[in-house]
Amino acid sequence: MSATNECILKAACKLGRNILENGGEIYRVEETINFFLEAYGIFDAQIFAIPATIIVTIEEDGKPMTMVERVKGSSINLDKLSKFNDLSRRACRDKLPVESVMQEIEKIRSEKPYSFFMSLMSFGFTAFFFCLFWKGDLRDALVAFVCGLSTKYCLEFMSRGKTNIFFSNAVSSAVIAYIAILCVNLGLAHHYDKIIIGAIMSLVPGVAITNIMRDIIAGDVITGTTKLAEVLLTALAIAVGIALAMSTVIFFGGGL
Amino acid sequence: MFKDIFLPCLWAFLSSLVFCGIFNVHDKKIILVSALGGGLGWFAYLLAAPSESVVMQNFIAAVTVALFSEFMSRIFKAPSTVFLVIGVLPMVPGGGIYYTMEYGVQGNTAMFIEKGLETISIAGAIAVGVSIASALFRLYSYFQAQQFKQRENMVIRYDRNNNK
Numbered sequence A: 001m002s003a004t005n006e007c008i009l010k011a012a013c014k015l016g017r018n019i020l021e022n023g024g025e026i027y028r029v030e031e032t033i034n035f036f037l038e039a040y041g042i043f044d045a046q047i048f049a050i051p052a053t054i055i056v057t058i059e060e061d062g063k064p065m066t067m068v069e070r071v072k073g074s075s076i077n078l079d080k081l082s083k084f085n086d087l088s089r090r091a092c093r094d095k096l097p098v099e100s101v102m103q104e105i106e107k108i109r110s111e112k113p114y115s116f117f118m119s120l121m122s123f124g125f126t127a128f129f130f131c132l133f134w135k136g137d138l139r140d141a142l143v144a145f146v147c148g149l150s151t152k153y154c155l156e157f158m159s160r161g162k163t164n165i166f167f168s169n170a171v172s173s174a175v176i177a178y179i180a181i182l183c184v185n186l187g188l189a190h191h192y193d194k195i196i197i198g199a200i201m202s203l204v205p206g207v208a209i210t211n212i213m214r215d216i217i218a219g220d221v222i223t224g225t226t227k228l229a230e231v232l233l234t235a236l237a238i239a240v241g242i243a244l245a246m247s248t249v250i251f252f253g254g255g256l
Numbered sequence B: 001m002f003k004d005i006f007l008p009c010l011w012a013f014l015s016s017l018v019f020c021g022i023f024n025v026h027d028k029k030i031i032l033v034s035a036l037g038g039g040l041g042w043f044a045y046l047l048a049a050p051s052e053s054v055v056m057q058n059f060i061a062a063v064t065v066a067l068f069s070e071f072m073s074r075i076f077k078a079p080s081t082v083f084l085v086i087g088v089l090p091m092v093p094g095g096g097i098y099y100t101m102e103y104g105v106q107g108n109t110a111m112f113i114e115k116g117l118e119t120i121s122i123a124g125a126i127a128v129g130v131s132i133a134s135a136l137f138r139l140y141s142y143f144q145a146q147q148f149k150q151r152e153n154m155v156i157r158y159d160r161n162n163n164k
Helices: A005-021 A026-039 A078-094 A098-109 A116-133 A138-160 A165-185 A192-200 A206-217 A221-253 B002-022 B028-047 B054-076 B080-091 B094-106 B109-163
Strands: A046-050 A053-060 A063-070
Touching: A005 A026, A005 A046, A005 A053, A005 A063, A005 A078, A005 A098, A026 A046, A026 A053, A026 A078, A026 A206, A046 A221, A078 A098, A078 B080, A116 A138, A116 A192, A116 B002, A138 A165, A138 A192, A165 A192, A165 A221, A192 A221, A192 B094, A206 A221, A206 B080, A206 B109, A221 B094, B002 B028, B002 B080, B028 B054, B028 B080, B054 B080, B054 B109, B080 B109, B094 B109
Parallel strands: none
Antiparallel strands: A046 A053, A053 A063
16 A cells, blocks of 8 residues: 555545535445545445535554645535546555546546536526526516526626625625515516526525435434524525515505 | 427436536446436326326425435445435426515515425425435345245255255
8 A cells, every 4th residue: 555544534534525515415425435545445434424524543553643624605616526436436446546536636636617608698598598497488487587697697696795694695695685675666577476486496405405314314413403594594585685675565565 | 399309308307417517426327226216206206297286296206316316326326315315306496496485575475475385295295205216125125035045045044954
């Protein structure tokens, strides 16, 4: 074995961290680290992962060695997730040298996500199609498209100001609701409810909802409850944003 | 027929397709397949309409999408999460959150509680459906691996006996 245990531990932690950051489930993170360490000849590793931290302890000549990775916030990037997953599989199967694994991790990390324009268009068209999906008509969908664009701008602006997720979701959904109500009152569209639903679909925590029970059934109750809190907070933020917009319109405009 | 079944599935498919942009999926094949999962899930949802319960419909659709994504993850060698996360999107209760809040603002407490409970149970149905399907699939692949191992052991034993 050419690589030291330290390097192997470091590579395993980085791999797990990246899978966690890009939207992987906890059991996937723990299994990846475990398989990776076993493939490189380190057995009986103690691995603990929750959405905010990964702790791995291995033993070297009877002495414990621990590494902690603090994960702050995650952005879902399924492309990178699938690449890291693939990398860990390849590394375990072909016993790639640890240095080249580290290099590949850095390479995948530095890959650019979709450009701002593409992302803007995805937000717009997501709102467009979801509005049609929730039985809005074509004019509603066009207004929803504009709402989707405004969502992306809001989120971008908020993330530059480093505000928390709760606040940025609340502000984005408030802006959506204002635009929708304004356009309906101007006669550009018919159903403000359909527009708002279509546009908030990109904010609703769908990933967390699907992963909660999977985590709990896999035995990660801490993660499950953390994510449950996240889902409730996000849903609450969206509801508060729209409620704020609606009640100010009702209060100052005397009705919707 | 066209308006009731085909169109919603098409919208579900297209919304899942463009959502791939938000989740940064780059591989075109995977984008297409996972969006198909979204359409398929909604098709299952509509097929389950005779059960006359939204929760049941969501549950069946979630099971369908989860099984679909597990199979696709085998075929396309990508984590099942990718297909699952995108396929489930049309079922996520965005409408439920909105209407709950709207009744809340109007002060209609009875409807507020009813809608709120419905939204929570839809979210629960999705979560349970997904986890049941993936647990089943794990069991299935475990037994498959076990069988494979047995067969391999038999071959090894056979070789050993013949080489003697």
